[in-house]
Amino acid sequence: MELALxxxxxxxxxxxxxxxxxxxxxxTWAERKVAAFLQDRVGPNRAGPGGILQPLAxxxxxxxxxxxxxxxxxxxxxxxxxxxxxxxxxIGSAVIPxxxxxxxxxxxxxxQVTDINVGILYIFGVVSLGVYGILxxxxxxxxxxxxxxxxxxxxxxxxxxxxxxLSIIALLMSTGSxxxxxIVEQQSGFWAHGWxxxxxxxxxxxxxxFLVCAFAETNRTPFDLxxxxxxxxxxxxxxxxxxxxxFYLFAEYINMFxxxxxxxxxxxxxxxxxxxxxLGLDANWLSILGIVAMLLKTFFFIFLFMxxxxxVPRFRYDQxxxxxxxxxxxxxxxxIVLTGIWITVKDIYFK
Amino acid sequence: MQVQSTPIDYLPIIFQxxxxxxxxxxxxxxxxxxxxxxxxxxxxxxxxxxIEVVGNARQPFSIKYxxxxxxxxxxxxxxxxxxxxxxxFKEMGIPGMIEMFVFMATxxxxxIYIIKKKALDWD
Numbered sequence: 001m002e003l004a005l006x007x008x009x010x011x012x013x014x015x016x017x018x019x020x021x022x023x024x025x026x027x028t029w030a031e032r033k034v035a036a037f038l039q040d041r042v043g044p045n046r047a048g049p050g051g052i053l054q055p056l057a058x059x060x061x062x063x064x065x066x067x068x069x070x071x072x073x074x075x076x077x078x079x080x081x082x083x084x085x086x087x088x089x090x091i092g093s094a095v096i097p098x099x100x101x102x103x104x105x106x107x108x109x110x111x112q113v114t115d116i117n118v119g120i121l122y123i124f125g126v127v128s129l130g131v132y133g134i135l136x137x138x139x140x141x142x143x144x145x146x147x148x149x150x151x152x153x154x155x156x157x158x159x160x161x162x163x164x165x166l167s168i169i170a171l172l173m174s175t176g177s178x179x180x181x182x183i184v185e186q187q188s189g190f191w192a193h194g195w196x197x198x199x200x201x202x203x204x205x206x207x208x209x210f211l212v213c214a215f216a217e218t219n220r221t222p223f224d225l226x227x228x229x230x231x232x233x234x235x236x237x238x239x240x241x242x243x244x245x246x247f248y249l250f251a252e253y254i255n256m257f258x259x260x261x262x263x264x265x266x267x268x269x270x271x272x273x274x275x276x277x278x279l280g281l282d283a284n285w286l287s288i289l290g291i292v293a294m295l296l297k298t299f300f301f302i303f304l305f306m307x308x309x310x311x312v313p314r315f316r317y318d319q320x321x322x323x324x325x326x327x328x329x330x331x332x333x334x335x336i337v338l339t340g341i342w343i344t345v346k347d348i349y350f351k
Numbered sequence: 352m353q354v355q356s357t358p359i360d361y362l363p364i365i366f367q368x369x370x371x372x373x374x375x376x377x378x379x380x381x382x383x384x385x386x387x388x389x390x391x392x393x394x395x396x397x398x399x400x401x402i403e404v405v406g407n408a409r410q411p412f413s414i415k416y417x418x419x420x421x422x423x424x425x426x427x428x429x430x431x432x433x434x435x436x437x438x439x440f441k442e443m444g445i446p447g448m449i450e451m452f453v454f455m456a457t458x459x460x461x462x463i464y465i466i467k468k469k470a471l472d473w474d
Contacts, residue, residue, distance in 0.1 A: 009363045010370075017370055066387045071395045072404075083375045090371040094364045114363040121434065122364075143397050144408045155416050158423040165430035172437035238398055243382035247375075318473035321419070325471045329426075329462070333455060336433075340448050343440065 013094075013113055020093055024253035025055040027302055034306040062246035070239050074140040081137025082240065082247035088129045089254040095119040096261050097181045099271040099290035103283060111287065112181060119180040120168060123262060124161075127217055130255065131157040134219075134226065137248070138236035149235030152317065153226035157217055159324040164213035166332035167206045170339040171266060174202060180262075184270035189277055200267040205335045207267045209328055214259045216324065218252060221309040225317055260301030261294070268297050418470055429458050 029044065029051065036043025044051030069078055097112040116122060131154050138150020175183045187197045200207045216223040227235030234240075237248045264270060271290030281289070315323070397404050436443070436451050465471060 006362075006366075009366055013363065013367045013370055017367070017374070063382050063385050064387075065382075066389065067382060068390075068394060070397050072397050072407075079379065083379060087368075087371050087375055090374070091364065091367050094367045113367060114360050116360050116364075139409070141397075142408045144399065147408050147412070151412060151416050155419050158427075159419060162423065162426045162430060165427065166433075169430070169433050169437040172434065173440040176438055176441055178434070178438060233398070233400070242386050243378055246382075247378075321471060321473055326466065330459075333459065336455070337452065340440070340452070344445060344448060347441070 008109060009113065012109075012111070016093055016098070016113060017090065020090070020254055020257055021250075023257045023298075023302075024250055025059070027253040027256065028058065028249070029055050030302070031306050031309075034303065035310050038307070038310045059246070062243050065242040067242040067244065068239070070141065070143070072142040073239065074142070077136050077140035078239075079244070081133055081140055082237075082244040082251070083133075084136060085130065085133025085251040086247045086254070088126055088133060089251040089258065092123055092126045092255070092258040093261065095122050095180055096258070096265060097184050097270060098294055100283065100287045102287050111291065115179060115181045117177070117179045120172070120178045120183075120266075123180075123258075124165065124168070127255075127259075128157075128161060130217075130251075133248075133251065134236050137240070141236075141239040143239050145232045145234070145238045146236050149226045149228075149232050149238070153219060153236060156219075156223060156225060156320060156324070159321060160213045160216035160223075160328070163209055163324060163328035163332050164217065166329065166336060167209040167213065168266075170206045170332070170335045171199060171203050173336070173339050173343060174199070180265055180270075184265050184272065187269040187272050189272060190269070190274035197272070198267065198269040203267065203335075203339070205331065206339075207263075209332050209335065210263065210267070212323075212328065214263060215305070215308065216320075218255045218259055218305070220252075220256070220305055222312045222315050223320060224314060225320060228314060256302055256305050257298065260298045260305070263301050264294060264297035270294055270297075415473060422465060422470065425461075426458075 032054070033043045033051070035041075044054040047053040047057045069075055094113040095116060097110075097115070099111040101108045101110045103109075134153040134157075135150045138146040138153070141147070171183075172178065175186055177183060183199075187199060189197055191197065195201065215221075219226050225235075226232075227237065232238070237245055240248060271287075271294040273289065273293040276286060276289070279286075397408070399405070433451070436447065440447065
């Protein structure tokens with residue numbers, strides 16, 4: 001890999017990193033505004049017009065708070081927990097294609113950090129690592145509430161991971177590739193051969209299962225048992241303060257951003273938008289409009305996360321486990337069987 | 352159709368990790384240096400809703416969590432086993448599909464067994 005390419009990749013990584021941090025910051029603001037809107041309140045409105053500077057104020061507050069490491073805790077793991085949580089959240093976005101390549105002069109710049117042929121498996125692996133941050137932090141605190149939150153988080157994440165994996169398998173059967181770039185390219189446009197090209201219309205059940213599992217994997221309401229305030233105070237981050245607490249909260253929002261982007265690319269066509277091939281625009285304009293389309297879809301899913309949070313009450317733990325094991329896993333197996341039969345029948349009779 | 356990846360394609364992931372680690376370390380150091388340090392014994396004791404701490408938190412907890420973890424390992428390996436099949440589904444045609452359905456049926460039998468054993472009942 002020559003130097004120019006390395007620099008180009010570094011710039012792209014930094015831009016995507018900055019964007020995901022910015023989105024995560026403003027998700028905290030948006031969450032409070034959405035909550036306020038749904039509950040007929042005003043929401044944050046003091047820092048800047050419409051409270052637009054609220055995330056900065058929160059950030060400064062987090063930085064200038066005293067960091068407390070309890071005497072009974074394991075100091076190394078206590079610091080390692082939140083660091084690991086945010087680290088795994090930050091590296092997930094590496095394989096997401098943000099748009100078609102930009103052409104500047106004679107150079108083509110792919111707007112994807114890297115296109116590896118095991119893209120989905122990479123995301124899947126990174127998501128699984130995320131549970132370590134919570135588990136390590138909760139155990140290291142040596143606090144009963146933290147430990148219970150951490151165990152709940154671990155148990156919940158691994159339960160929903162199976163259903164998530166199975167729902168992706170049904171998708172892979174029709175796409176035939178693990179590379180996110182190829183999957184998004186297959187969904188080009190919006191309508192072709194008399195049916196929608198986006199995977200959500202071919203895999204509606206798979207999409208619903210994936211959506212529910214994404215909520216559970218990011219520990220969002222109605223599956224936020226690990227940090228359920230009414231029972232566990234703060235859950236796994238009860239003992240945390242200053243930026244370490246900030247890291248946990250931030251990791252949740254970055255995870256939300258990444259899983260929204262993954263949902264948009266796997267099921268809703270990624271950077272593709274309706275009539276993109278009929279506008280007669282050149283490739284660079286399509287690429288820029290593609291970024292906008294991708295971000296709009298991602299923001300819609302982030303909004304959905306917030307909407308659900310302020311609408312649906314929290315599950316009980318046995319209900320949560322029953323939903324994961326006894327409903328979603330059989331359903332996704334049924335989905336795989338149906339997809340298999342449908343693809344085979346289509347290949348034989350409708351060629 | 353299949354994209355070939357060379358080891359060099361994985362290098363940007365390492366770049367992203369370097370940036371992420373740099374961000375985490377800088378932020379952790381900054382918050383450590385900026386924040387006030389006025390530690391007292393009460394402040395550093397474990398939080399337990401304001402009362403004296405009773406015993407140690409690291410005590411045995413429900414066996415159900417272990418059971419779920421072990422079942423997860425079993426099922427997750429099955430899931431990973433199915434990925435290569437799913438990617439090559441169209442090439443393998445009907446024989447491949449029937450073979451995999453037999454495999455999934457045995458998997459489902461085990462699943463029914465653990466449900467009948469009440470391994471997944473929380474009470």
